[in-house]
Amino acid sequence: MNDLTPARLRELKRETKSRPYDLAQELGLPEAALVEADLGFGVIRIDPALSRLIPAVQRLGEVMALTRNRSCVIEKIGTYNDFHDGDHAAMTVDPEIDMRMFPRHWVHAYVVETVIAEGTRRSVQVFDAAGDAIHKVHLRDTSDQAAWEALKRELALPDQTTLSEFAGRAAPEGARIAEDKAETLRSEWVRMTDTHQFNTLTRRLKMNRLGAYRVAGAPLARQLAIDAVPTLLERVQAEGQQVMFFVGNAGCIEIHSGPFQNLKPMGPWLNVMDARFNLHLRGDHVAEVWLVDKPTKRGPAISVEAFDENGDLIFQCFGMRPEKGGDAEGWKRLVEALPAGDDA
Incomplete structure (x- = not known):
């Protein structure tokens, strides 16, 4: 080349x-x-x-x-x-552009x-x-x-001519599992008061998100069928559910808060084409889907989360909190009716 x-x-x-x-x-x-x-x-x-x-x-x-x-x-x-800077994490907080940013990336x-x-x-x-x-x-x-x-x-930076030497891409981590820590994971999981405590817990137990879901099992994490993803989008639209939909990478997470109004599937792509919000999701990349229940001081935070074949997170979808206009009971009914996985 x-x-x-x-x-x-x-x-x-x-x-x-x-x-x-x-x-x-x-x-x-x-x-x-x-x-x-x-x-x-x-x-x-x-x-x-x-x-x-x-x-x-x-x-x-x-x-x-x-x-x-x-x-x-x-x-x-x-x-x-509403930009908040930080050495390890930063954010913008707005009803439309709502982001979490990790400066080292x-x-x-x-x-x-x-x-x-x-x-x-x-x-x-x-x-x-x-x-x-x-x-x-x-x-x-x-x-x-x-x-x-x-x-x-x-x-503008002073050097506008030298081409960068890019680093090698990190290999996919896959699911990090510590079976011997299963009981510790479950016992500390149910005592969480904030969803942000989950990352700290899994790091300490030498696991990651997907590994912890596989180890914890129901009722904390229940595997769903792959076609739960298009079903989720369809039901969110049909029921007018207010959701928080997280899409990101190692350096940035962007969040949509609100409903889905215009679903337009095209080939392998599942698309939302709303006036001020578009989503383009490769449904054929989804390899695992999990229904996850994390306790918080405000009540359970219930999410649907999709992973690709490498174990990388594709998206998370939560029901919006009631104080923000969400319907907690409607969201719970919606996700519990999603098709279960073969191993569920």
Whole structure:
């Protein structure tokens, strides 16, 4: 692949109809390498530090926020508000753009301007050390162009020519299981008062999320059938359920809060195409589905969670809390009626 010079990559990008993620997969390159091929040709390398980047993005006004993993893409239109910075975790808290960000994975960032027949597409794109996409911000016609020019000017890094050396991608972790800790897991699980305590518990027991679900078993974690996923989306829409739908990767989690209004399956894709919220889910990537019950001070937090064949989390879906407009009993009835897995 030594012939894949920046000039050749620019040529391939002009010729293809593939999305950047798919083209990168076809070429065996990090997606960020495709972006860097355009340094000096509409792409500017910028500072990825959340403390500088997110306030600059907030000043853009209304934009589209996109977060993805291998199997699912979430897109929300809104404004980045109420930013809380932190060394290990940061967040924006807004009814529309609601995100949790983990700064150590925000390694490479760029502003991208692409001229097309309809005009110029503008975006901020952030990648991890391996060059995999962490988060993207796409400007809209209503976005503040003066703030965009200021972002480009103020966040540009001195080196705009050297190509990055991307790290190797971490191998999938799979399910980490400690059978000898099963009773400890179950006894401490039922004493939790907040869902965030779960990660601390599993780390201490040398397990991860999927491993803990397999070990704990019913009634704490019950395996569902693969077709529980399309059934879930259909019933959320049909019943008008208010849900919190989490999609993320190692560096960013984006959350939709509210109903699903327009389901549009297409081939392997399960799509939600609402006015200010789009979801694109590869149903054929789902390998395991779990119905999970975690106790909290506000009552049980019941979720449906899907994993791919590598054991990576694709999404989590919770019923919205009653104080936020959710229907706890309706959500419980909905998920308990989902098809059970063969081993359940």
